Amino acid sequence: MTFTVVAASYRHRERQRSAPYRTVMAGVTFGGVAVFLGFVGILTMFGQREVIAETLSLAHLTIAMSAFFAGLWVTHASSRTGLAARVAQGLGAGTVAGALIALLALSIHLFKLRRVFIALKKDLLDILTFEQSIGAAVAVLVIGGALCGLLGAALYLMPRKLRRPLVVGLTWAFFVGLFQELIQLMLQYEFLMKFRELFFTWDGLKPQGALIVFAAAAVTAAAWQAYRPRYDSFRENATPGQARMLLGFKILIGLVLIIGFPAFAGNFIGQVLMLVGLYVLMGMGLNLELGLAGLLDLGFVAFFAVGAYTTALLTSNADIAIANMSFWQALPIAVVLSVVIGVLFGIPVLKVRGDYLAVATLGLGEIVRVLVLSDFAAPVLGGAQGVLGIPRPSIGGFEFNDPVDLFYITLVASAVAAYFAWRLENSRLGRAWTAIRDDEDVAQALGINLVNVKLLAYGLGAGFAGVAGAIFAVMLASIFPHSFQLLISINVLALLIVGGMGSLPGVVVGAAALIGLPELLREFGEYRFLFYGLVIVVMMRLKAEGLWPSAARRRERMLEEESRAAIEAELRGGASR
Amino acid sequence: MTAQAASAPAGTRLKALKRITFVDVVLWALRVIVVVVVVGGTIGTFVKGTYTTAQWVDFFMFGLTIGGVYALIALGYTMVYGILRLINFAHGDITMAGAFSAYFLASSLDRAGTLDAFPLLAMLAIMALAMGVCAGIALIVEHICYRPFRHVKSLAPLICAIGASFFLQHAFRGMYGSTIRSYPDPEWMKGRLDLFGFEIPVVQPIVILTALGAMLFLYLIVQKTRMGTAMRAVSEDRDAAALMGIDVNKVIIFTFILGGCMAGIGGVLYCFVYKQIYYFTGFFPGIKAFCAAVLGGIGNIPGAMVGGFFLGVVESVGPALFLDGIGITAPYQLRDLIAFTMLVMILIFRPQGILGERLASQRA
Numbered sequence: 001m002t003f004t005v006v007a008a009s010y011r012h013r014e015r016q017r018s019a020p021y022r023t024v025m026a027g028v029t030f031g032g033v034a035v036f037l038g039f040v041g042i043l044t045m046f047g048q049r050e051v052i053a054e055t056l057s058l059a060h061l062t063i064a065m066s067a068f069f070a071g072l073w074v075t076h077a078s079s080r081t082g083l084a085a086r087v088a089q090g091l092g093a094g095t096v097a098g099a100l101i102a103l104l105a106l107s108i109h110l111f112k113l114r115r116v117f118i119a120l121k122k123d124l125l126d127i128l129t130f131e132q133s134i135g136a137a138v139a140v141l142v143i144g145g146a147l148c149g150l151l152g153a154a155l156y157l158m159p160r161k162l163r164r165p166l167v168v169g170l171t172w173a174f175f176v177g178l179f180q181e182l183i184q185l186m187l188q189y190e191f192l193m194k195f196r197e198l199f200f201t202w203d204g205l206k207p208q209g210a211l212i213v214f215a216a217a218a219v220t221a222a223a224w225q226a227y228r229p230r231y232d233s234f235r236e237n238a239t240p241g242q243a244r245m246l247l248g249f250k251i252l253i254g255l256v257l258i259i260g261f262p263a264f265a266g267n268f269i270g271q272v273l274m275l276v277g278l279y280v281l282m283g284m285g286l287n288l289e290l291g292l293a294g295l296l297d298l299g300f301v302a303f304f305a306v307g308a309y310t311t312a313l314l315t316s317n318a319d320i321a322i323a324n325m326s327f328w329q330a331l332p333i334a335v336v337l338s339v340v341i342g343v344l345f346g347i348p349v350l351k352v353r354g355d356y357l358a359v360a361t362l363g364l365g366e367i368v369r370v371l372v373l374s375d376f377a378a379p380v381l382g383g384a385q386g387v388l389g390i391p392r393p394s395i396g397g398f399e400f401n402d403p404v405d406l407f408y409i410t411l412v413a414s415a416v417a418a419y420f421a422w423r424l425e426n427s428r429l430g431r432a433w434t435a436i437r438d439d440e441d442v443a444q445a446l447g448i449n450l451v452n453v454k455l456l457a458y459g460l461g462a463g464f465a466g467v468a469g470a471i472f473a474v475m476l477a478s479i480f481p482h483s484f485q486l487l488i489s490i491n492v493l494a495l496l497i498v499g500g501m502g503s504l505p506g507v508v509v510g511a512a513a514l515i516g517l518p519e520l521l522r523e524f525g526e527y528r529f530l531f532y533g534l535v536i537v538v539m540m541r542l543k544a545e546g547l548w549p550s551a552a553r554r555r556e557r558m559l560e561e562e563s564r565a566a567i568e569a570e571l572r573g574g575a576s577r
Numbered sequence: 578m579t580a581q582a583a584s585a586p587a588g589t590r591l592k593a594l595k596r597i598t599f600v601d602v603v604l605w606a607l608r609v610i611v612v613v614v615v616v617g618g619t620i621g622t623f624v625k626g627t628y629t630t631a632q633w634v635d636f637f638m639f640g641l642t643i644g645g646v647y648a649l650i651a652l653g654y655t656m657v658y659g660i661l662r663l664i665n666f667a668h669g670d671i672t673m674a675g676a677f678s679a680y681f682l683a684s685s686l687d688r689a690g691t692l693d694a695f696p697l698l699a700m701l702a703i704m705a706l707a708m709g710v711c712a713g714i715a716l717i718v719e720h721i722c723y724r725p726f727r728h729v730k731s732l733a734p735l736i737c738a739i740g741a742s743f744f745l746q747h748a749f750r751g752m753y754g755s756t757i758r759s760y761p762d763p764e765w766m767k768g769r770l771d772l773f774g775f776e777i778p779v780v781q782p783i784v785i786l787t788a789l790g791a792m793l794f795l796y797l798i799v800q801k802t803r804m805g806t807a808m809r810a811v812s813e814d815r816d817a818a819a820l821m822g823i824d825v826n827k828v829i830i831f832t833f834i835l836g837g838c839m840a841g842i843g844g845v846l847y848c849f850v851y852k853q854i855y856y857f858t859g860f861f862p863g864i865k866a867f868c869a870a871v872l873g874g875i876g877n878i879p880g881a882m883v884g885g886f887f888l889g890v891v892e893s894v895g896p897a898l899f900l901d902g903i904g905i906t907a908p909y910q911l912r913d914l915i916a917f918t919m920l921v922m923i924l925i926f927r928p929q930g931i932l933g934e935r936l937a938s939q940r941a
Binding site: 374 | 598600603604607663664666681721722725732733735736737739740741742743744745746747748750751752753754864867868871905906907908910911913914916917918920921924925928
């Protein structure tokens, strides 16, 4: 049996479970997520962040959402039962989720759990009980869970025309509330003051602000929904000239946004965007290795370190520096050296495949880190003290000092790198990479020189990371071995998985989602890797092709869907007979 | 190959010389460097004579101790590899999870005085808890990360496992806190023991004997029980085993439980050696245990045991023996280097390991 058939039959069996089983499972799953968030302390942290000032904290929203999604999910999963049954199931699932959370509150109240689980203490209990007595809280949680489950079922059963604007409006209100600090930061200008007071207090989004945002977004969504067919028919019937103009217009808006926005939004956003840019650079490098050539490299951070250390040693005014170049002179040397190291890195692991490659490259990366950190290499690389005093780059008297200035360097570097990556992807070499990813032996039989092609993948991938490393060095003005942990490789891997392996726009999407979001939500930083691990697993399970799949993957996916649908139809026919 | 080259006329030999590529040169250079460091370092160290015999015995015994722990963890890698042909990347963190959970029991038993009053019983309870937690988490990881990909041949399960590894680390960080906790140090573990005229800490023979006992137990299970026979059959050929009426699913679950139990014992022993634990404790022992499994030949159970002890001893003796001799300052900082270098060298030059079959290059 092929995998598709196995998966389809598995899914078919899942769907045949009885309705009560599904209801309880949905409640336990989604309620369990909320309980887990409580156990690891995320819920406590969420309690301090208010989506709507003094009305709704993120923790309470999460609790409500767990019951809501339990109801929504069970309604979605029982597509073949009657309307009343589905509503009842939604109610039931929400109740189960609420009850599970109530159980957590009860056990924190009764037992001294915080001796082992540090997060299960008074703060969390206050959040779970809404600062009321425990009996009242249990009732509120169970009944509230039931209501939220019902709402979830209702939303799912609503006609699409109504659901769409509602969801869009709620999402917008949520994000505006979540990022209120940043938005307020951007509304600092004098002429925007009035505007700001309408929506925000110093502490957060006002309820009236949330309502306005919700209404505006919902109306816009509804209007767009009505207008959409006309736009689509215009796009389909557009003359080549019109189509080109449309594309040009879109690109223009994009350019204005990406160039103008950081200068407008200030240094904090500039800093975040710059980090995103660095990870985009690294992501494009790893994309050549993993996305195109299928080489899972967990030692990728080593190339980043090579770029950073080369730049540091060539430009710094510290004692161990070997030259006193400008950033612009050092950058090409750093890139070339990264490429060389990449090739040297690749040679020992040429014949190592698949799983082994991951661990072998992890080992190589760790070797680099341990060496850099050791006293043995300290006379050359500075050891644990690192390299200090790296000057900022400058062009003709203009010094790139602010994060926003440096962001523009990153932007230009990313744009150039993206052009290279795009051309490489469609070149003979790029096709050779794809071939060895799909089947090494067949590729070799077709006359591809495995050694050269693989070493080029390592070398060129390393070059991208080298650029990122060089910019990283001047950004911090000093570098330490502790900045080059294995976790960076994992970050880059995660962003590729999220964006979609082998897809250039995917790299940008992944970097924005994984690097940008946690940077913007500062206090979430502590849980960043929990989130990354989770995202990797969930993406591999549910959407292995990523958020923005490459064109080839999209085609494959479509074929797969078709065959799966056919098989499922056949299975269903067999079951009813 | 060599026989052909020897009998060939001089002309083809020249051509063979021309066929030497840059890659070969680098690989040979690597071999030469390693041999020079090992041989040169050893000679240098003995000429300098910095260390006394007692110190060497110390290094060796510590190596055996930590090697026993590596061996226990490596068994989990090797058994899973034998059956599913994949690396359970999260195994190190599963180990940590068990040992970290057992910490709370251990410290409360220590405070109550039970650990000193009934050492055997208390240790059994601590290990049982660790084993239970490890086996449970191993099963969850199998269910979520590996089962859906059982029929796919791709990087997906490995990537999933990497995700699971970081998820576990940081979930336990959130639950148990990010501070380093110190494992209890009962009185009976503190003393030193006289062994053939050399003094060694009591904890070392305890760890080594426990590890050996656990391994013997595992070996008996694998060799003598029905389930063990089924395990060996599945690792030989999964489809054929299924055709013979073996419930492959059950065997896989059993393997994960067994690997988890060994990891639980290994994790607790590791913590009693180093006396501390925090959420990242499991990662590097895990990677090193994987090195040990590869060293012994992955998929090979006695291989993992031999590989574990071998890696432990080389890692412990190595910095003094190889690195000190060639005049490297602070050789102990480079300790981890030895394990990783060994891993890479083994993968390049002898992927079948010391005792194993050639699996590494077979799997694409």
